[in-house]
Amino acid sequence: xxxxxxxxRLILSALLVGVTALVFAQPSSxxxxxxxxxxxxxxxxxxxxxxxxxxxxxxxxxLQLQVSQGAVTLVQGGRILRITLLENVASAANYGWGLYVNxxxxxxxxxxYQAGQLLLPVRTVxxxxxxxxxxxxxxxxxxxxxxxxxxxxxxxxxxxxxxxFEFTRDVGFTARLDxxxxxxxxxxxxxxxxxxxxxxxxxxxxEVRRGQSVLEARVPLANGVGFSTYARPAANGVPxxxxxxxxxxxxxxxxxxxxxxxKVVLDPAGGGADAGVSASGLREKDLMLSFxxxxxxxxxxxxVQVRYTRNGDANVSLSExxxxxxxxxxxxxxxxxxxxxxxxxxxxxxTLAPDAARDGLLAKARAALETETDESRRxxxxxxxxVGGASALLAEPIQNRLLALAKPPEASSTTNPPxxxxxxxxxxxxxxxxxxxxxxxxxEAVLEMAPKAAALIELGWLSSDTDRVWLSNxxxxxxxxETIAEGVLEYLAPVLNNALTGPKPTSKPKTTGKP
Amino acid sequence: MLKFFARWxxxxxxxALLFLGGVATFRWFQERPLAIGVxxxxxxxxxxxxxxxxxxxxxxxxxxxxxxxxxxRNIRTDGETLGHRADGTVREWLKGPTAQxxxxxxxxDSAPPGVFARKDSIVLDLPKSWVQxxxxxxxxxxxxxxxTNTLLGLEGVTSITFLSEGKPxxxxxxxxxxxxxxxxxxxx
Numbered sequence: 001x002x003x004x005x006x007x008x009r010l011i012l013s014a015l016l017v018g019v020t021a022l023v024f025a026q027p028s029s030x031x032x033x034x035x036x037x038x039x040x041x042x043x044x045x046x047x048x049x050x051x052x053x054x055x056x057x058x059x060x061x062x063l064q065l066q067v068s069q070g071a072v073t074l075v076q077g078g079r080i081l082r083i084t085l086l087e088n089v090a091s092a093a094n095y096g097w098g099l100y101v102n103x104x105x106x107x108x109x110x111x112x113y114q115a116g117q118l119l120l121p122v123r124t125v126x127x128x129x130x131x132x133x134x135x136x137x138x139x140x141x142x143x144x145x146x147x148x149x150x151x152x153x154x155x156x157x158x159x160x161x162x163x164x165f166e167f168t169r170d171v172g173f174t175a176r177l178d179x180x181x182x183x184x185x186x187x188x189x190x191x192x193x194x195x196x197x198x199x200x201x202x203x204x205x206x207e208v209r210r211g212q213s214v215l216e217a218r219v220p221l222a223n224g225v226g227f228s229t230y231a232r233p234a235a236n237g238v239p240x241x242x243x244x245x246x247x248x249x250x251x252x253x254x255x256x257x258x259x260x261x262x263k264v265v266l267d268p269a270g271g272g273a274d275a276g277v278s279a280s281g282l283r284e285k286d287l288m289l290s291f292x293x294x295x296x297x298x299x300x301x302x303x304v305q306v307r308y309t310r311n312g313d314a315n316v317s318l319s320e321x322x323x324x325x326x327x328x329x330x331x332x333x334x335x336x337x338x339x340x341x342x343x344x345x346x347x348x349x350x351t352l353a354p355d356a357a358r359d360g361l362l363a364k365a366r367a368a369l370e371t372e373t374d375e376s377r378r379x380x381x382x383x384x385x386x387v388g389g390a391s392a393l394l395a396e397p398i399q400n401r402l403l404a405l406a407k408p409p410e411a412s413s414t415t416n417p418p419x420x421x422x423x424x425x426x427x428x429x430x431x432x433x434x435x436x437x438x439x440x441x442x443x444e445a446v447l448e449m450a451p452k453a454a455a456l457i458e459l460g461w462l463s464s465d466t467d468r469v470w471l472s473n474x475x476x477x478x479x480x481x482e483t484i485a486e487g488v489l490e491y492l493a494p495v496l497n498n499a500l501t502g503p504k505p506t507s508k509p510k511t512t513g514k515p
Numbered sequence: 516m517l518k519f520f521a522r523w524x525x526x527x528x529x530x531a532l533l534f535l536g537g538v539a540t541f542r543w544f545q546e547r548p549l550a551i552g553v554x555x556x557x558x559x560x561x562x563x564x565x566x567x568x569x570x571x572x573x574x575x576x577x578x579x580x581x582x583x584x585x586x587x588r589n590i591r592t593d594g595e596t597l598g599h600r601a602d603g604t605v606r607e608w609l610k611g612p613t614a615q616x617x618x619x620x621x622x623x624d625s626a627p628p629g630v631f632a633r634k635d636s637i638v639l640d641l642p643k644s645w646v647q648x649x650x651x652x653x654x655x656x657x658x659x660x661x662x663t664n665t666l667l668g669l670e671g672v673t674s675i676t677f678l679s680e681g682k683p684x685x686x687x688x689x690x691x692x693x694x695x696x697x698x699x700x701x702x703x
Contacts, residue, residue: 116685269689276649276689284649318685335690337580337651341618344580348653442701443659444652445685445692456690458652461580 031139032122034060039361041122041140042114047093049109050133050140051119055326055451056361059384061129061144062172062187066327067118072111074125078102078233078240079170081128084110089119101128102233116319118326130169147171149191149215150239152206154198160247161200163219166239173242174380175229182219182227182244187380189215202246214377221246262492263305265328267446268292269335272315277338279462282472284336285313291459292334294481295488302489318445325450329386330394330488332455333446336471338462345464346435347480349399350456351391352447353440362451386452392440394453398487399438405483406434431476433466453491457484569600572668573608574661575617581653583661584617597632600669605630605639608665620658621645635673636696637666645688646679652690659691660702667699674698 032041032052037060041050054072058065064075067085074081084098092098092112098121099108108124122140126133131144147167155162165184173186196206202225207218221227227246234240268288270276276284289310296306309324310316325331337344354366362385369381408429447454459480460467470476568589577584592603606627611619629640639662650658663675674696677684684693 270649274649274689277651278649284651318689335651337653339576339580339618339620339650339654339657341578342576342580342654343578344653350652441652441656443692444690446690448692456652461651463580 049093054118078231156200267333298485390453397490602630
C-alpha cells in the first residue's frame with residue numbers, strides 16, 4: 001500500500017475519533033446559578049450554546065416574561081429585551097441576530113422550543129442585561145451587576161411633585177404604599193444612604209436606605225394624595241430612571257403604570273382536526289370557541305386584556321396552550337364531557353391542587369411567596385406567580401354565580417300555596433337542569449404551567465339530553481358566559497382596582513433635589 | 516445360462532444389489548400406510564400442572580359518569596409471567612362490563628395495547644386510536660384510573676406507565692398528564 005494512502009487513512013481515523021470524542025465530551029447540561037437559584041442549562045444537540053427554561057430564568061432574574069408569536073419579551077425596569085422565537089431550538093442556536101434591546105438589534109441566538117419546553121439562550125439574555133456569564137468547574141454563573149443610584153432629582157409644581165431616581169443601569173423595582181409613605185424597593189441595587197429635600201407641596205423629603213440586597217427609598221406623602229411610578233431605560237448617555245409621580249389627582253393608593261394590563265387567557269378545547277367530544281351534531285370545538293368569545297367579550301368591556309389560545313378553527317398543541325398560560329393572570333380552559341350511556345350532567349370547575357404544579361421552580365416560587373415576609377420581595381414574586389390557593393379563589397365566585405343560575409329565583413315560592421287556592425307559580429331556574437360542582441384535581445396537563453389562577457371549566461355533558469338543551473341554546477350560553485366572566489371579574493376586582501387607573505406622566509423633571 | 520449368471524455374480528454387483536434393496540426397503544418403510552389406532556387419554560401428568568385462575572377486579576365507569584363500577588372476574592392467561600397476566604387483564608378489561616350499571620370506557624372492539632412488565636411496573640403502549648379519543652377530563656380520568664386500578668390489582672404491581680407507539684405520552688386523551696407513572700395513591 002502506498003504511504004500516501006496509509007497517511008490519509010490515519011488522518012481520517014484520527015478525525016473520526018476526534019469528532020466522536022468531541023460529541024461525547026460536550027455535556028448535555030450544566031448547573032446554572034442565577035441570583036441565588038440553581039437552574040439547569042441544556043445544550044441542544046450539536047451546539048455549544050447554553051439554554052435554560054424561559055419561565056425558570058425569568059423568575060430567577062426577576063424579569064417579566066411575555067411570549068408572543070415569533071418573539072419572547074423580557075422586561076427589567078425600563079430595559080426591554082426582545083428575543084426572536086423559532087420553533088426548533090437547534091436552529092435557534094445557529095441564529096445570529098436574535099436579540100433586540102429597547103428596539104436595537106444585537107448579536108445573539110434566538111429562543112426556541114425543545115420537546116414543548118420554551119428555552120432561552122442564556123448568553124444572549126446575559127448580553128441583553130449587560131450581565132456576565134462565567135463558566136467555571138461547578139457550572140455557569142450568571143451575574144447581573146448591581147445598578148448604582150447616582151442621584152435623586154425632583155420637579156415640583158402646583159399640580160404634583162415628581163421624584164426621579166437615576167441609576168447607572170436599568171433596574172427592576174417595586175412600589176407600595178406603607179402607611180402615609182410611598183416605598184420603592186430596588187432589588188440588587190446599590191447606593192449611598194442619603195436624605196434628600198424636595199420641598200414640594202406633596203413631597204417634602206426622600207429617604208434612601210440600604211437593606212439586604214435591596215435599596216429602599218421612602219417618600220412621605222401629604223395626606224390624601226396618591227402616586228404612580230414608571231421606568232425609563234438608560235440611553236445615549238442618559239441614565240436609567242425610575243420616576244415617582246405624586247399628585248392629588250391620583251385617587252388610587254398605588255398605580256404602577258409600567259405594569260402590563262391584567263390578562264385573562266381563554267382556552268377553548270379542540271380545534272382543527274380535533275373536533276373534541278361530539279354528539280347530535282354538536283361539536284366541542286365549535287361550542288367552546290363561541291363560548292370563549294362570549295366570555296372574552298364580556299371581560300373586555302371591563303378593561304381586561306383577553307387572549308385566546310385559538311380564535312378560529314385551528315389546531316393548537318398542548319405546549320402552545322401551556323405557553324399561553326405562562327403570561328396569564330387568569331387562565332381558563334373550556335371543555336365538555338361525553339360518555340355514551342352515562343347519566344352524568346352539569347358543570348364542573350376544576351383547579352389543580354396547589355402542590356400539583358409539575359414545574360419545580362414554579363412550586364418553589366409559590367412556596368417562597370407564601371412564606372416571604374419581606375414586602376418588597378413578596379411584590380416581586382407576586383408579579384410572576386400567585387399563591388397556591390389563587391385558583392381556588394378564582395373557582396369560588398364562578399361556582400357561586402353558576403349555582404345561582406341553577407336555582408329558582410325564589411325557592412320558597414313553591415312551599416306554601418297561595419291562600420286563594422290557585423296552583424302556586426313554580427319559579428324556573430335560569431338554566432333548568434344545570435348542576436354545578438368544583439373539584440381539586442391532579443394531572444390536568446393544560447393547567448400545570450399556569451403561574452397564577454387557573455381553572456378548567458367542563459361546561460356540560462354532550463352525552464346528556466338535559467345538558468344538550470342549554471348547550472345548544474344561544475341565550476343560555478350567553479347567560480353562562482356572562483356569569484363566568486362576572487366570576488372572573490369578582491376574583492380580579494382587587495387587582496383591577498389598582499392596575500387600571502392613573503394618568504400618564506406628561507413633563508420632564510426640571511430641578512435637582514438637595515441631598 | 517449358469518455361466519451367464521456366474522459371470523455377473525461379482526462381489527461388487529452383489530454389494531450394489533444389497534444396497535439397492537436396502538434403499539427400496541427404507542423407502543417402503545417410510546411410505547407405508549399407518550395403522551389407525553386409538554389415542555391414549557391425556558393424563559394430568561401429560562397436561563402438566565393446572566394454571567390457577569386469575570381473580571381480577573375490573574374498573575369501569577359507573578352510569579353516573581363520575582365513579583367506578585367494579586366487576587370481579589376469573590380469567591386464565593396464556594402464561595405465568597407478570598407480562599402475560601397484565602396482557603390478559605387488559606384484554607379482559609377491553610371486553611367491557613357485563614353487569615347493568617356499568618359502562619365501558621373504550622369501544623369493545625378497540626385494538627389491544629402492547630403490554631410489558633418492567634420489574635414492578637406495567638408499561639402500556641397504547642395504539643393511536645386510544646389516545647385520539649376525546650371524552651372530556653371527567654371521563655378521561657375514569658379511563659386512566661380504571662386501567663390503573665385494574666392493573667394495580669395484580670400482585671406485585673405498583674405503578675402503570677403509559678406510552679404511545681413506543682414514545683412517552685404527554686396526555687392520555689388530551690387532558691390527563693401521563694408523563695409520570697400512575698400509582699395507587701392517585702387513583703383512590
